[in-house]
Amino acid sequence: MVSALDRKLRRDLAHMRGQVMTIALVVACGIASFVASLSTYESLRLSQSDYYAEGRFADAFVTVERAPRALAARLAEVGGVATVETRLIRDVTLDLPGVGMPVIARLVSYDGGDRPGLNRLHLRRGRLIDPDRPDEVVVSEAFAAAQRLGPGDGVPAIINGRRDVLRIVGVALSPEFIFAVRGGEPLPDDRRFGVLWMNRHGLEAAFNMEGAFNDALFTLSPDASRPAVYAEIDRLLEPYGGRGAYGRDQQMSHRFLSDELREQEIMATTIPPVFLAVAAVLVNIVLGRIVATQREQIATLKAIGYDNAPIVVHYLKMAIVIVGIGSAVGIVLGIALGRMMTGSYTQFFRLPLLAYRVPLWVPLLAVAVSLAAAAAGAAAAVRRVAALAPAEAMRPPAPRVHRRAPIERVWPIRMLPVRLLMTLRLLLDRPLRTATTIGAVALSIPIIVLGLFWNDALDYMIETQFFAAERADVVVAFSDPTNDRVRYELSRLPGVYDVETMRAVSVRLRAGHRSYRTAILGTEDGARLRRLLDAAGRVVAPPPDGMMLTDRLAERLGIAVGDVVLVEVLEGSRRTREIAVTGLVDDMIGLSAYMNIGALNRFLGEGAVASAAALAVDRDGEAAMLARLREMPRVATVTVRREAVETFLATIATIVLVFSAILCAFAAAIAIGVVYNNARIALAERSWDLATLRVLGFTRREVSAILLGGLVVELALAVPLGWWLSFQVVDALLRVLHTEMFEIPPVISMRTCVAAAAITVLAAAVSALIVRRRIDRLDLVSVLKARE
């Protein structure tokens, strides 16, 4: 037997289905975003650690110029080192047919075979290399995909000046190259840089490195003291041109991946919980207001002898039904979105074990929070009504002690038409509620902005980094430091109208107990193509006797302008000297140090040499120039900026797009949820007044204007508040999001602000139209009877 109250519940819910659906939608959005992003992050994190374990990713790394293989035994004896593996690595230019751009391949020796080594390959297609076939290679998957290569294809490579064709037998992933980044490049570029694993003997023979290695991998025992281990490795390798041992924290791919994961973590642990909290607060408010509109009914129930308990339970059931619908939709939606996001990250991260997992606590917590908020809202409202004597509660709505709003004393709004006055009193009567509504509507704006501003920030980053700082069209790196006269040769190439030479050198910077491996870039006086910008966007130049650092590098080393840094050169002369930091550079990507090229060369004890050149090139001459560059003997790599930017954008665009589309949809749902329910509740409270006005001869339009006019005022206040909130939220988010390699500038474009406001206003307009239809259907005759 269904109790009378349950029947009332069923009818109430059916009657309020518009409100039930919109509130459930808000709950669903909060839960969905929480479930989707936390499950995605958990899936990524577990995939990373599983993959590192499976692929036996090394703990420490070192590069040398040339060391005898016999040294491996000495390295293995270093205290704290568990295993050592030596390798041969060389970058070569590939001569891919029909590819107009320069492509670099990193050849990495791979023993594979039966001895379980470090940084093991995870084969995706084909097979591993045959130890007896020196021309066989396994290709990295990202590169294979970008260049459409696969088993059976031949890759022509310029190896030590000779053109050899390498045979691809397999496609694989490596924990070392989840992001394949070439040293000195800010970002991975899978079309122009790939990894080829090949037979060690073939590689040794090709580069005259028989019995030698130039790269080593280590695993360390868990209790090893890293600085001590590194120092000992460095001491052993010093005579052989060791570049300094380092850990995973400075390994390029790991650093990118951990930065990405950290971003994911921050995204997952900041935005969705805020979202969930917003949804919870809204549900709390809205349910409370709905219950409050049933004030007379509650009073009547009490008057006819119901205890408070069954009444509270009755409204809790209402909350449970609404949150239940929202939870079901939210969890299903969240899992679907999480799957989709995890899938799109597979593309980006190329982690082989990317399995989608939903930790049980995530949906449970989300549902519990929503339910608690809804229940608290409903129960508090019931209790407020129940606290009144039934007789008092049965009288029309409560604290309506109408008085003039304080503002009327200052500003005589009495002079306004009475209809406007009604609208204003509607807002001023309950300032707290009006303020909550404004706040709640305003919240949808930062949510949309969070989805959209990435594009603005990226545009700005590209604008400053690639067009204000790194303005060269093409950057050429030489295989060895080259006499600066190379600039004249370069300037004669077709299409080249400006040349600037640069000198990059690997160093370790030390300040106190902190150190960092990076490169010092020497730039010309009055550089035009490689400029340095300070935090205010002004062009700055390093003085003859000092050095400038990326601001984040200075932070990492714990130094300020005026301090000195110990510079250890890791190549050639291997000099060491203290150099004063004279200024900071506002790079958005990477951590670098800068000096004047002349000063750097003097410090290195080298003449006027360059290791790279920046070129300004006409678009028309570019193809011919690239063809000529490929024939120049000392040119190691060529980077075309435009293409680098395009690749960068293409990879980021897909992820950002999905993310912003989801957030926009959620924000619209929230805006609708708030505005619609707010208007419905206002309508429920005022329908008697409004119907009276209709009886007195007011038209539908005039009556709607009185009620919806309040909404317009609320929106007009909510939008600027939302904009302000957006700046605060974005700023706060980027502050925590700030990673070592990247700095995303807090830039929000006018277009984004307008779009966010437009989506909110549109959502409000849709809600208003629905409410307007209800106003049109107001039953006039009913108001002449007793008030319900």
Added chain:
Amino acid sequence: MEFGAAMSPAHESVFVARGLSKTYRMGEVDVLALRSVDLEIFAGEFIVLLGPSGSGKSTLLNILGGLDSPTSGVARWRDHDLASADEGELTRYRREHVGFVFQYYNLIPSLTVRENVLLVTEMAADPMAPEDALTLVGLAHRLDHFPAQLSGGEQQRVAVARAIAKRPDVLLCDEPTGALDYQTGKLVLEVIATVNQQLGTTVVVITHNAAIAGMADRVMRLANGAIASIKVNARRCTPSELQW
């Protein structure tokens, strides 16, 4: 039974109803609220509608006031066809010609006494000053009070002031004293009678109270959705003469 044309102050008929019927559909059952009502009301008349609860008085008044449309039949106010008018036309009709007073006053709680009257005068063509209308009902001293600060009778007088301030052609009152005590009810009725006499407004008042009928030019008694009888008063009592 004759229409009391001879007794009306003016011989111009303002309301005409012929075969007026109203059926409410309640699920499977049809409720016949009005069954083919014929009537005529003349300019300046004071009409009282009597009848038991559920006899169709409010339905009839609502149709005359343009709040509801009949299911069939003719209903006219002067040259306005109330039966076939659409929502917009009815709104205009109410706005320009009709003043209403209801049992539950229907004041806007967030507006002061003066503002409640202003609400109507602001959109009227030739209104009284709200202060004048409120003086007529004896509330000139309560202009800036909110409805909640007034007694029931005072609220009802505000409602009357609001209804007459635009100088309506007809004043329709549905149980205006229903929620009031005897003394206050009398006061409100006096105001309505004054309006009828001083402004020449045609007045239709619904009441349960047969005693009030003495004030009317004619008393129509409804039963079961039809007019059961019409009584013409030879002499109208003033409200102060009434006993109930």
